[in-house]
Amino acid sequence: MKIAVISPLFSRSIELMKELTTAFPDLKHNADNLLKTKADLIAFLQDADGAIVGREEIDDEILSACPKLKILSRYGVGLDNLDLESMKKRGLQLGWSGGTNSNSVAEITLSLMLSCIRNLHIATALLKQHVWKVNGGSELTGKTIGLFGFGNIAKRVVELLSPFHCKILVCNRTHDEAEAKKYGITYASKEQILAEADIISIHLPLTPESKNLFSTEEFKAMKKSAFIINTARGGIIDEEALKIALKTGEIAGAGLEAFLVEPTQDWELIDLPNLICTPHLGGNSKESILAMGYACIEHLKTFFSSQ
Structure with a gap:
């Protein structure tokens, strides 16, 4: 299984990336925050089976161009950046835990x-x-x-x-x-x-x-x-x-x-x-970063272990 980590914040966490790599060795990250356009996101996601998404907007156009995707694990608590209807239509699983931050x-x-x-x-x-x-x-x-x-x-x-x-x-x-x-x-x-x-x-x-x-x-x-x-x-x-x-x-x-x-x-x-x-740092405490990240990883583990 190939996992794409879109979130730069998750990608920069040594603890989270170590934990994720142990479970899913085949992965790529966005620590340098280079995904600036919709085309960048599509290119990054096209060969991935699952993805960890932060605040990036994932719409129907992106999902339609990435048919291999099976699950989006949300790094954070809000869901307004995800096209939930498109995900449902395509049978795409959502990994999400409320209240972690x-x-x-x-x-x-x-x-x-x-x-x-x-x-x-x-x-x-x-x-x-x-x-x-x-x-x-x-x-x-x-x-x-x-x-x-x-x-x-x-x-x-x-x-x-x-x-x-x-x-x-x-x-x-x-x-x-x-x-x-x-x-x-x-x-x-x-x-x-x-x-x-x-x-x-x-x-x-x-x-x-x-x-x-x-x-x-x-x-x-x-x-x-x-x-x-x-x-x-x-x-x-x-x-x-x-x-x-x-x-x-x-x-x-x-x-x-x-x-x-x-x-x-x-x-x-x-x-x-x-x-x-402040620059949207409310959910950015060390404790919150880890809690949200570990929840993301657990959603991926649970999903792929059942496949």
Whole structure:
């Protein structure tokens, strides 16, 4: 069996590649991140029986050009980059484990919340410019947090917020009253959260329904003292509308982990002082990298051992 590792992050892990090579000696990797186009991906995948896929978009055109493929093992938790219908049509197996990076992303979410509300990002930037300006922001304790989506990551965020005694409002497609009681949350409408939340945190997949879910109208409905955090997917926040909201003080600030185009080159957005931003590293802790990778390998082992 030949395995193609598309994900550069997986390819660069000595531990994961050692484990994978032991199980599947015939493999190739993308440690140098050379797969830039759809044609590159097709050429890389054409002779593979299975593949480990990160955030790369795998659509019907690619799958149709690689009929030898039997399984895609997802290195990560989101599935919006895979054409699941095309995979199903072609009888292509999906290897996927939810929640493997939930703690890693939840910790980054909490970090962004604290950095925003305590003014740490602005204070740090000023001090690095040799400007001593004391503004400690507000305390996170007791604030109202609005969560959009309530999957594994959002649930872990709630657990991490427990010592801060926050009021947690959740906007989710489904309501589970047993879960609400377990986590101490209150289900609320989008409109209620926009009006009441001190911090809004996004934990949704990117779908046609969630694309630009937060735009001009939403920012106007938020408190001027509020912050918005996105550790989910780029495109859920309208970045052009966000720029205006941050420049005009429509909202106090934002923390972005994900961007519409990655790597982003929107330096006008990145350079705004009331934006704290990271290069989509939320699920990139050492522990998360290994957990996601070992899960990928197990999916491949399980599948091919049954062939």
